[in-house]
Amino acid sequence: MKVIVDQNKCVASGQCVLSAPEVFDQRAEDGIVVLRAETPPEGLADDVRQAVALCPAQAIWVEEQEDEQ
Amino acid sequence: MKRIVIVGASAAGLTAAETLRRRGWDGRLTLIGEESRPPYDRPPLSKQILTGAWGPERATLRSLPDLARLRADLRLGQRAVALDVPGRRVRLGGGESIGFDALVIATGVAPRRLPDSDLAGVHVLRSLDDAIALRAALRAGPRVVVVGAGFLGTEVAAAARAMGLDVTVAEPEPVPVRRPFGDRIGALVAALHRDHGTRLRCGVPVRRLRGAGGRVTGVEFGDGTTLPADIVVLALGARPATVWLEGSGLRLGDGVGCDANCQAAPGIYAAGDVASWPNAHFGTRMRLEHRMNATEQAMAAAGNLLGDVTPFAPVPYFWTDQYDTRIQAYGIFPPDAEMRIVHGDPSDSHFAAAYGHHGRVVGVLGWNAPRQVRTLRRLVVDRAPWTTFAAIPALSPATVN
Incomplete structure (x- = not known):
């Protein structure tokens, strides 16, 4: 799984950090998303999908690897 | 169960459809939307779309291939005008009547x-x-x-x-x-x-x-x-879009009255701005016109439709952006709550506040303080005693970071 974030769409809600703190963080100054792990381990995939679904700004995508599809 | 119908194709309706598919619903799925546009996001409308920072297409929620992947019968530009609860049918403005085995109502609100x-x-x-x-x-x-x-x-x-x-x-x-x-x-x-x-x-x-x-x-x-x-x-607020449900027998007060599981009647659920339900976390009935709630409640309602029995008891989240200021809030903010500045200082345009009600922390608000308010949210989730802040008048930045 590859994670992509759009910092221009991000509204700093922090929902992604609540869902997957190992993968996402927020910039100290304005709370905008920072990616901690671009290709997180499979064990975190459900948390990342939860972050994608909950993001109120539609600012997170994942590209699933072929073997997962 | 053969066919699920969702009325309302904005954030809540779309999320309900996606959740049903993600959770394995493989049967017929019909998504009915009054507007002819594909589902789009509303928070940018009063911000980036109005200023012109974004073109209108940037508010679109899903690409056409993503919508196609839903394998839904997408009825855009069609308005539901009546619901027959015992007959399990939704009637459309054009006269067509669509049968369902289960229904999600996500028709939102209309401006006053x-x-x-x-x-x-x-x-x-x-x-x-x-x-x-x-x-x-x-x-x-x-x-x-x-x-x-x-x-x-x-x-x-x-x-x-x-x-x-x-x-x-x-x-x-x-x-x-x-x-x-x-x-x-x-x-x-x-x-x-x-x-x-x-x-x-x-x-x-x-x-x-x-x-x-x-x-x-x-x-x-x-x-x-x-x-x-x-x-x-x-900008006078909005009324739940329930005119089409009058005479259906559903409980209509402030929106569609649901139980704790977002169910309005057997097999009929509601989600998003239109739904009112008792939130057990706060012990109070609420109806929320928040973007985040549209997603969370639609996920909960769709899950319960498929057989979960999970009360929907979230800590609400909402935000507003004005000029260069972002205000973010978790929880509820009753008029008779007490409030304390628990981080920073309003004169610096960077602070967080907590709201106490009946002895518990029920809400936290951040003013240009996104990380702090996200951390403080835990106090609302834990129903922390309001005396938390009586003993410690103000949390230091180091503590809440």
Whole structure:
């Protein structure tokens, strides 16, 4: 799984950090998303999908690897 | 169960459809939307779309391939006009009747208006078409009066002011956003607007719109004074879109009355702005017009439709962006709550506040403090005792970071 974030769409809600703190963080100054792990381990995939679904700004995508599809 | 119908194709309806598929529903799925546009996101309408920072297409929620992957019978531009609960059918405006085994109601809300709202130059802002029309009107450089200083009204005012326009916000309450946040935050929002050159006319109700030749010319206040305007934006709140459900037998009070699992009747669920339900976390019935709730409640309702028995008991999250300020909130903010500044200082435009009610922390608010408010959220989730803050008057930044 590859994670992509759009910092221009991000509204700093922090929902992604609540869902997957190992993968996402927020910039100290304005709370905008920072990616901690671009290709997180499979064990975190459900948390990342939860972050994608909950993001109120539609600012997170994942590209699933072929073997997962 | 063979067919699930979802009425409403905005954030909640779309999320319900996606959740059903993700959870393995492989049967027929029909998504009915009144607007002909594919599902789009509403928070940018009063912000980036209005200022022109984004083109309208950027508010689109899903690409056409993503929508196709839903394998849903997508009925856009079609309005549901009646629901037959015992017969398990939804009737559409064109006369067609669609049967269902389970139903999700996600029809949202419709903006309130004033008499004479049909005058040219009078706008509401709910749909993307509304935003495009208002954007076009604002580009002509009008004098703008915004009626209503809730989140929508104050965001529209900020966007219009950012375009360099002459803007006044009219609000019967003494300060903006008083109902959600109380007087103290309201006074700070008022100061924020004044600092940016937006005028506020608070404490006096609007009596009526004035017009000439079919076009709005101004706003008349309860004290007899008038304010000239080329454009009037009505931001008076919204009513749940339940007219189509009248006579269905569903409980309609403030929206569609649901149980704790978002169920309105056997096999019939509601989600998003239109749904009211008892939130067990706070022990109170609520109906939320928040973007985040549309997603969370649709996920919960879809899960319960498929057999979960999970009460929907979230800590609500909402936010507003005005000028360069972002206000974010978790929880509820009852009018009789106590409030304390628990981080930072309002004079620095960076702080967080906590709200206490019946001895518990029920809400936290961040003013340009996204990380702090996210951390403080835990106190609302844990129903922390309000004495947490009595013993420690103010948390240090190091503590909440």
